[in-house]
Amino acid sequence: MPVLHDDDRDPLxxxxxELAREVNAPPATPxxxxxxxxxxxxxxxxxxxxxxxxxxxxxxxxxxxxxxxRMSVPESNRPTTPATSVADAPRVNPTAYRLAAEEHLxxxxxxxxLFRASLERPGDHRLASATARQLLTGNRLLLDSPxxxxxxxxxxxxxxxxxxxxxxxxxxxxxxxxxxxxxxxMERGDVLSRLRQAVPTGTVPNHGAL
Amino acid sequence: xxxxxxIGRVLAGDPGAERAxxxxxxxxxxxxxxRMAGDLDRAQDWVQETFIRAFDRLAGFRGESALSTWLCSIxxxxxxxxxxxxxxxxxREVGLDDAGxxxxxxxxxxxxxxxxxxxxxEALPDGYRAVFVMHDVEGYTHDEIARALGVQTxxxxxxxxxxxxxxxxxxxxxxxx
Numbered sequence: 001m002p003v004l005h006d007d008d009r010d011p012l013x014x015x016x017x018e019l020a021r022e023v024n025a026p027p028a029t030p031x032x033x034x035x036x037x038x039x040x041x042x043x044x045x046x047x048x049x050x051x052x053x054x055x056x057x058x059x060x061x062x063x064x065x066x067x068x069x070r071m072s073v074p075e076s077n078r079p080t081t082p083a084t085s086v087a088d089a090p091r092v093n094p095t096a097y098r099l100a101a102e103e104h105l106x107x108x109x110x111x112x113x114l115f116r117a118s119l120e121r122p123g124d125h126r127l128a129s130a131t132a133r134q135l136l137t138g139n140r141l142l143l144d145s146p147x148x149x150x151x152x153x154x155x156x157x158x159x160x161x162x163x164x165x166x167x168x169x170x171x172x173x174x175x176x177x178x179x180x181x182x183x184x185x186m187e188r189g190d191v192l193s194r195l196r197q198a199v200p201t202g203t204v205p206n207h208g209a210l
Numbered sequence: 211x212x213x214x215x216x217i218g219r220v221l222a223g224d225p226g227a228e229r230a231x232x233x234x235x236x237x238x239x240x241x242x243x244x245r246m247a248g249d250l251d252r253a254q255d256w257v258q259e260t261f262i263r264a265f266d267r268l269a270g271f272r273g274e275s276a277l278s279t280w281l282c283s284i285x286x287x288x289x290x291x292x293x294x295x296x297x298x299x300x301x302r303e304v305g306l307d308d309a310g311x312x313x314x315x316x317x318x319x320x321x322x323x324x325x326x327x328x329x330x331x332e333a334l335p336d337g338y339r340a341v342f343v344m345h346d347v348e349g350y351t352h353d354e355i356a357r358a359l360g361v362q363t364x365x366x367x368x369x370x371x372x373x374x375x376x377x378x379x380x381x382x383x384x385x386x387x
Contacts, residue, residue, distance in 0.1 A: 161270070
């Protein structure tokens with residue numbers, strides 16, 4: 001492929017460029033009108049309350065509990081809710097955080113693969129929305145845990161959080177544009193590919209959100 | 211106040227900072243979106259969507275690019291999705307049998323060069339159109355375009371090269387006059 005330079009330009013290009021600036025020339029920005037609309041829509045959205053200071057620590061403990069529970073208890077014997085206590089936390093091996101993160105990322109990868117396929121046909125996305133909310137909870141716990149100390153993992157969890165949050169907000173009344181934006185967000189951040197790279201071969205998502 | 215301080219104040223819940231951020235960037239975003247939309251109502255909708263999404267995602271902005279580039283990236287994403295919606299709506303209106311892809315609409319003969327150019331720009335594939343509008347019309351650099359569109363700088367250059375070639379082809383008979 002030839003190397004392209006900005007000056008690889010036909011004489012007609014300058015004329016086209018000048019005329020193109022006159023085509024669809026923007027009017028004055030209707031800033032007040034748009035700001036009123038933005039404010040109204042934002043006020044209609046539920047706002048996230050600021051998190052109390054104890055949340056990150058509690059979240060980390062819970063994430064460890066989930067991770068240990070999933071990795072160490074035979075499936076048939078698993079309790080319906082993970083049991084843990086703050087006193088357990090200091091004894092936890094960092095490997096548990098990593099394993100919990102891998103498990104979560106494997107579940108998320110499976111979910112997003114199914115979700116992306118479901119976008120090809122019209123339908124009700126309420127189940128996807130509910131699943132995304134569950135995954136979002138785990139995602140936020142992991143973001144607040146030592147698993148997120150790894151830079152690549154933290155970035156992946158942050159990007160995943162945006163995608164999951166958008167899916168969680170879907171409702172039967174959501175316009176098709178919302179689905180396009182989610183798909184676009186997944187593709188732009190290359191989220192699925194990064195999830196696949198982050199999940200070790202052979203990791204099969206256990207039960208949980210899926 | 212720089213962007214970093216402004217973002218901090220927005221995230222702390224300062225509504226005045228939200229307005230300041232909006233005021234600082236809305237003109238550039240509006241110009242770009244209007245050029246893409248070619249319609250005031252659509253442009254207003256897309257700009258509003260851009261800022262709503264930006265405020266929602268601001269906590270995830272990592273400062274790897276300028277805030278203006280990040281906003282431009284959201285604006286382009288919203289615009290390209292909006293253009294797809296418009297295209298689908300047009301296809302439904304004219305019927306699937308009669309509707310060609312937007313990027314291959316025949317250009318009607320028109321004595322007015324501006325009208326003809328407007329049609330030719332609209333007929334460009336979305337990616338070409340975005341790069342052409344950003345670079346040749348709004349003056350973005352290839353680096354800014356690459357970051358906003360999530361492509362390589364070389365891809366931006368190649369798409370501009372092809373967009374210009376298509377426009378030259380569409381206006382070839384005017385060039386001969």
